[in-house]
């Protein structure tokens with residue numbers, strides 16, 4: 154038997170997972186399967202060519218994506234929204250949701266692509282959970298019907314700090330494959346016209362799906378972190394509308410591709426904290442994508458100074474308090490969309 158209550162509430166009661174799986178078929182023919190707490194798959198009777206993964210709560214305090222997915226899940230369970238594609242929803246870190254924190258012991262978005270078993274191995278529950286989630290994603294893609302499939306994964310986040318660009322997506326490293334116009338168009342339809350191109354393999358969830366499942370996968374930042382109930386859901390309307398279109402339509406209608414619709418940023422460098430004596434040369438509340446002028450001091454890692462290498466070098470995801478050896482900030486530069494290999 155499926156949990157009869159709200160799926161997110163049930164998930165939060167079983168915060169580190171449950172081995173009991175259950176399934177049922179809705180009156181509209183959609184099969185509902187609960188694989189674990191936070192893991193629910195829907196399969197329509199006549200599934201189309203798309204396999205869609207929607208994940209949230211990789212960071213437990215990022216409430217808006219959790220609320221968006223909760224709405225979609227309950228609408229499908231109630232029969233109000235009838236998916237035409239297979240879809241897997243994942244609430245990645247229910248225990249962190251419960252304590253209202255980014256994570257309990259370890260940042261899960263550093264634990265995918267096998268990161269969970271690196272270093273000291275599966276020593277905490279987040280590492281174990283990341284490994285389980287990888288297995289659920291593999292099961293979902295492996296169980297798809299044969300033939301040409303469209304594999305999509307949106308890992309939904311909100312950022313800790315303000316951003317010069319409220320909504321942006323990280324396009325994971327493609328191993329030299331060209332970027333896809335259609336994927337940019339879908340992100341644009343979601344209200345996400347700013348794209349950050351990653352320049353190498355990472356341990357993020359979205360890169361995991363690219364590398365291991367050949368999916369078109371993105372980390373999507375939807376705005377600033379707010380407590381539950383305080384998110385302005387109107388600001389997510391284009392995102393929700395596009396996700397619903399992907400769920401219910403074979404080919405969602407997209408605006409024609411136009412390079413000037415996008416701001417595309419390339420990673421210039423990653424600056425790691427290697428010593429205790431590390432500081433950022435700007436306020437903690439600096440907005441993501443704030444540009445610096447050539448020569449301006451960005452950070453100091455013990456004796457080593459990091460200065461902007463060019464005008465417009467912009468800072469994202471700064472966090473001076475990361476563990477030693479981890480990334481304290483990333484810097485990026487803007488490039489015109491026309492300068493990339495797009496198909």
Ligand code: ZN
Nearest residue numbers: 212215310311
């Ligand atoms: Zn996040």
